Amino acid sequence: MDLGTVIKNNRKQKGQTQEEFARACGITQTYLSQIEGNKKEPNLSTLKVISDELEIPLPVLFFMSIDSEDVPVEKKEQFENIGPKVKALISDFFGV
Structure with a gap:
């Protein structure tokens, strides 16, 4: 899970410095x-x-931070097939 990077990228997209956002x-x-x-x-x-x-709703923030290493082995293939599509849809919808 890479929550920090998701937060950082979205903060920067809003044009805020760390100081302003903090x-x-x-x-x-x-x-x-x-x-x-x-x-x-x-x-x-x-x-x-x-x-x-x-x-950005908290569940969306969590979902955007999930990578394939966070997914159980038996579900990795499914995640790798639909994860990028769902993330793209969320990104378009929320502008993230």
Whole structure:
């Protein structure tokens, strides 16, 4: 799961610096940097604030961060077939 990169890419797409986005989320820039670098896992309430600021529903944020390594072996083929299509649809819909 690469939640940090998904957050970082969407923050940048909104044209916000780490400092601006962190302030809007009520967290420090250092903490946001650690989240975006996948060095810290934020709690659910912080993730909710982040998803609200990004204007992306939390479940969508989670789904966009899933990669094939997160999927059980017996479901990898299915995920690899439909995952990119679903992610593209979500990306188009939410502009992420």
